[in-house]
Amino acid sequence: MSQPRAPRELRAFGLACAIGFAFPGLYLIWRNFTSKADPLGLLFTNQTLQPFWRTVRLAILVSISAACLGTALAWLTTRTDLPFRRLWRVVLPIPLVFPTFIGAAAFIRTLNPGGLANDFFGSIGINQTPELHGLFGAWLVLTLFCYPYVYLPVAARLRQLPGSLEQSALLLGDNVSQVFRHVVLRQISGSLTAGTLLVFLYTISDFGAVQLMRYDTLTRAIESNYLARPPMAFALSLILLLFAGVVVTAERSVNRRLPEVVTHRAHSAATYELGGWKTPAMLLVGGTFAFSTFAPIAALLDWAADGLLRTHRGGRPLTIDTGKVVEATANTLSSSVITGVVALVAIIPIAVLAGRYRDRIGRFTHSVVIATFAVPGILIALSLRFWTLRSGFLGDLLYDSMAILIFAYVVRFGSLAMGIALVAVKAVPSRLHDAAATLGADKWHRFRSVDLPAMRPGLLAAGGLVVLSTMKELPISLIVAPIGFPTLTTRIFGSFEEAFVAEAGIMALVLVSASALLSWILVLRRADHL
Amino acid sequence: MTKYLLPLLVAVSVLVSGCGSGDRLQIDGLAAEINSDECVDGTDAEVTIYSGRKENLIEPVLSAFRCATGINVEVRWGSSSQLALLIDEEGDRSPADVFLSQSPGPVGFLESKGLLGTISGDILGLVSEQNRSAKGNWVGFSGRKRVLVYNVDLVAEDELPASIFELTDEKWNGKIAIPGTNGSFMDWFTVFRDQYGTDVATKWLNDMVANGARYYPNNRSIVEAAGRGEIEMGLVNHYYNYQEVIAAGDDHRAKNHDLDDDDIGSLLIITAATVLDSAENSDEANELLTYLLSVPVQSYFTNQTLEYPLAAGVEPNAALPRLTALQIGSVDFDALGGGFDETARIIETSGIQNQ
Numbered sequence: 001m002s003q004p005r006a007p008r009e010l011r012a013f014g015l016a017c018a019i020g021f022a023f024p025g026l027y028l029i030w031r032n033f034t035s036k037a038d039p040l041g042l043l044f045t046n047q048t049l050q051p052f053w054r055t056v057r058l059a060i061l062v063s064i065s066a067a068c069l070g071t072a073l074a075w076l077t078t079r080t081d082l083p084f085r086r087l088w089r090v091v092l093p094i095p096l097v098f099p100t101f102i103g104a105a106a107f108i109r110t111l112n113p114g115g116l117a118n119d120f121f122g123s124i125g126i127n128q129t130p131e132l133h134g135l136f137g138a139w140l141v142l143t144l145f146c147y148p149y150v151y152l153p154v155a156a157r158l159r160q161l162p163g164s165l166e167q168s169a170l171l172l173g174d175n176v177s178q179v180f181r182h183v184v185l186r187q188i189s190g191s192l193t194a195g196t197l198l199v200f201l202y203t204i205s206d207f208g209a210v211q212l213m214r215y216d217t218l219t220r221a222i223e224s225n226y227l228a229r230p231p232m233a234f235a236l237s238l239i240l241l242l243f244a245g246v247v248v249t250a251e252r253s254v255n256r257r258l259p260e261v262v263t264h265r266a267h268s269a270a271t272y273e274l275g276g277w278k279t280p281a282m283l284l285v286g287g288t289f290a291f292s293t294f295a296p297i298a299a300l301l302d303w304a305a306d307g308l309l310r311t312h313r314g315g316r317p318l319t320i321d322t323g324k325v326v327e328a329t330a331n332t333l334s335s336s337v338i339t340g341v342v343a344l345v346a347i348i349p350i351a352v353l354a355g356r357y358r359d360r361i362g363r364f365t366h367s368v369v370i371a372t373f374a375v376p377g378i379l380i381a382l383s384l385r386f387w388t389l390r391s392g393f394l395g396d397l398l399y400d401s402m403a404i405l406i407f408a409y410v411v412r413f414g415s416l417a418m419g420i421a422l423v424a425v426k427a428v429p430s431r432l433h434d435a436a437a438t439l440g441a442d443k444w445h446r447f448r449s450v451d452l453p454a455m456r457p458g459l460l461a462a463g464g465l466v467v468l469s470t471m472k473e474l475p476i477s478l479i480v481a482p483i484g485f486p487t488l489t490t491r492i493f494g495s496f497e498e499a500f501v502a503e504a505g506i507m508a509l510v511l512v513s514a515s516a517l518l519s520w521i522l523v524l525r526r527a528d529h530l
Numbered sequence: 531m532t533k534y535l536l537p538l539l540v541a542v543s544v545l546v547s548g549c550g551s552g553d554r555l556q557i558d559g560l561a562a563e564i565n566s567d568e569c570v571d572g573t574d575a576e577v578t579i580y581s582g583r584k585e586n587l588i589e590p591v592l593s594a595f596r597c598a599t600g601i602n603v604e605v606r607w608g609s610s611s612q613l614a615l616l617i618d619e620e621g622d623r624s625p626a627d628v629f630l631s632q633s634p635g636p637v638g639f640l641e642s643k644g645l646l647g648t649i650s651g652d653i654l655g656l657v658s659e660q661n662r663s664a665k666g667n668w669v670g671f672s673g674r675k676r677v678l679v680y681n682v683d684l685v686a687e688d689e690l691p692a693s694i695f696e697l698t699d700e701k702w703n704g705k706i707a708i709p710g711t712n713g714s715f716m717d718w719f720t721v722f723r724d725q726y727g728t729d730v731a732t733k734w735l736n737d738m739v740a741n742g743a744r745y746y747p748n749n750r751s752i753v754e755a756a757g758r759g760e761i762e763m764g765l766v767n768h769y770y771n772y773q774e775v776i777a778a779g780d781d782h783r784a785k786n787h788d789l790d791d792d793d794i795g796s797l798l799i800i801t802a803a804t805v806l807d808s809a810e811n812s813d814e815a816n817e818l819l820t821y822l823l824s825v826p827v828q829s830y831f832t833n834q835t836l837e838y839p840l841a842a843g844v845e846p847n848a849a850l851p852r853l854t855a856l857q858i859g860s861v862d863f864d865a866l867g868g869g870f871d872e873t874a875r876i877i878e879t880s881g882i883q884n885q
Binding site: 047050105108109112113114115118131211212214216220221223224225226227228229303306307310315316317319378381382385386389400475478479483484486490491494495496497498499500501502503 | 559578584585586587589604605606607608609611612613614615616619620621623625635636639711713716744745746747750751753754755757758759760769770773774776777778783870871873874875878879883884885
């Protein structure tokens with residue numbers, strides 16, 4: 001197979017994206033210089049190494065469990081006769097949308113001692129609830145909130161794979177688990193590693209969940225030093241980013257050795273009958289839903305109901321009204337959907353550059369985009385203020401605009417689409433391409449009629465990840481958004497921080513409903529039409 | 531059909547978001563209670579606020595201010611420390627005129643960077659000397675008192691301690707929650723060092739760690755955990771338990787306990803207002819600060835948000851424990867800014883965050 005050279009405009013676009021996505025990293029390096037930080041000196045001290053190893057340990061554990069759980073859920077909901085498959089496909093991505101500061105708090109409220117589950121089971125005579133905290137608590141809550149990073153891309157991939165190989169393997173006497181290991185796992189490995197990498201990077205950058213589970217990681221050390229010891233906060237953030245860079249590079253070298261699997265859209269995917277496995281399968285899927293989605297929602301409902309009842313009985317009125325909720329919902333939906341679209345437009349060319357042409361710029365941009373996921377959101381927000389203030393006329397034009405907000409969101413979450421888009425690009429059969437070229441189709445036409453349809457499920461999953469994550473984003477929404485642009489998450493934060501739990505609960509429920517609606521439209525309905 | 535859903539959704543949401551806020555000067559609800567007079571006509575004057583104080587706690591005040599003065603108010607909401615970082619990043623090009631902070635730490639940070647302007651002397655005179663900056667850089671506008679929150683089912687009332695120094699006793703082993711890395715705790719600890727000397731404060735914290743004190747990330751999570759009985763007691767400020775009781779009534783099983791009046795554990799932590807050195811609308815900014823310290827607004831803070839008023843002779847709400855002059859009289863909040871990094875170092879070295 002000949003390796004065509006990438007078109008010049010594509011390489012220029014890739015380079016521009018690399019620069020755009022590198023803003024936060026460059027800012028961080030600059031701030032390390034200006035604040036006379038000493039990341040190297042800090043790296044080998046106990047106060048860095050201890051939280052660093054705790055961070056790594058947690059990230060490895062969460063990655064393993066989220067990879068297993070996400071893959072199992074994807075397989076069960078796409079390739080088996082599991083009951084209520086369509087319903088599961090709508091609700092399984094929902095945990096992505098919980099901002100961890102309230103999601104983890106609601107989880108604790110339901111499941112920890114004295115919480116709702118305790119009350120419920122106490123009434124039927126069971127009175128012991130373990131206290132979720134530390135490594136175990138952080139691992140559990142992050143696994144439950146992060147599995148969609150694996151579930152969405154793997155499910156999209158599974159639905160696209162040809163059933164013929166699996167059927168041949170079955171005919172040749174392999175049992176289902178052998179088929180899974182030898183055939184299916186090989187074919188989904190690209191999506192699986194891309195998703196797992198996101199879980200890993202999310203875990204090392206998470207602050208909300210580890211804080212509430214009282215597990216001390218690097219992000220806590222960063223967070224509590226911003227004001228007190230800025231050089232230390234900047235140095236630790238740089239260490240985190242460099243570590244992410246190492247992990248991303250490692251994943252890429254693993255990924256290059258994985259078999260490449262192209263899409264065969266002509267065949268329909270094989271479906272397995274679960275038979276006696278139906279009950280355990282239902283327990284796994286239902287249990288995941290119960291813990292990851294229903295448990296936090298129960299606490300949110302409890303808070304919301306208390307508040308509504310209180311208002312009804314003439315107690316202190318709620319501090320929000322319908323108008324405020326509608327305004328925040330509209331802002332949340334519009335900004336997140338636009339971000340999803342823009343992110344895909346930015347990411348697809350990079351994926352083509354890196355995946356089809358194996359262009360050096362493409363591969364470099366790919367790494368920059370993904371590693372940026374480990375930069376704390378507040379630093380991305382500050383870096384954009386830093387760059388816009390220093391770009392004169394352009395900065396004035398962009399300041400306080402929607403454009404800069406969307407740009408910030410894309411820089412924050414473009415990584416979520418990157419790996420999946422790369423897998424999707426590589427899956428486009430090159431012989432189809434060659435055939436179309438022989439028939440005289442130009443590049444753009446080939447892209448629309450050959451590439452896009454083949455990449456569609458992967459791209460929808462990628463877009464879905466970006467949209468759901470943007471909906472819950474906090475620091476950028478607070479710092480970069482135009483003044484007077486509240487989102488549901490900023491309003492939830494404002495209410496929850498000051499213990500207005502009823503208001504926070506109501507708006508978090510609206511956020512969950514909005515995400516379910518979007519997941520229904522984006523992920524399910526459109527994918528089913530293929 | 532599905533094909534059109536997405537663009538439709540975007541279009542509708544853009545439309546709806548466009549008609550978010552109107553410009554007519556009209557207020558209702560709590561804002562109307564603060565300003566019972568007719569609104570003046572709107573003007574072109576405006577003031578931009580970066581507010582670490584959350585919308586729920588101050589939005590009616592800002593509406594009432596706009597109604598009373600005709601000055602338009604633009605607000606960027608956020609957490610106090612992140613907004614302070616933003617102002618530092620923006621420097622003299624910051625659009626902010628006023629910064630409202632939920633605790634003194636972020637104000638001290640901006641003061642150390644030389645980003646705070648001087649507030650007019652008339653305004654400073656409205657609060658007592660202890661609740662304003664000696665240099666005239668900031669003024670307190672409400673306060674939250676440090677207390678010990680406890681679970682009523684797990685701790686008997688007559689056993690409750692009178693001082694934070696009793697908490698290092700074996701009797702309380704593993705039973706005290708500390709929001710070690712939370713902003714207001716770090717502020718409190720800085721004052722503690724200032725009052726008792728760094729050695730005493732450091733020894734106390736290390737003893738607490740040795741006595742199995744448990745780390746929680748913030749006041750809210752401690753009050754919530756105490757309500758469930760996950761933890762017996764915790765060092766927090768008084769505000770959160772009142773909110774939990776309003777939300778859940780008797781189902782919330784925790785109460786505030788006041789330590790001795792002269793104990794450092796009874797310190798009043800103030801929320802502060804500042805005018806930035808780079809403020810373009812400093813007249814309007816000073817007008818806003820005057821308004822925050824007026825009788826109706828101070829009454830609103832104590833009656834609606836259940837905090838301590840600091841000005842205008844307004845009495846604290848009857849539900850709040852009495853505040854003695856001693857608690858706030860002897861504390862130099864200006865010490866907060868400088869000693870902050872040392873506080874962070876001591877707290878981290880104590881290992882409380884791993885408990």
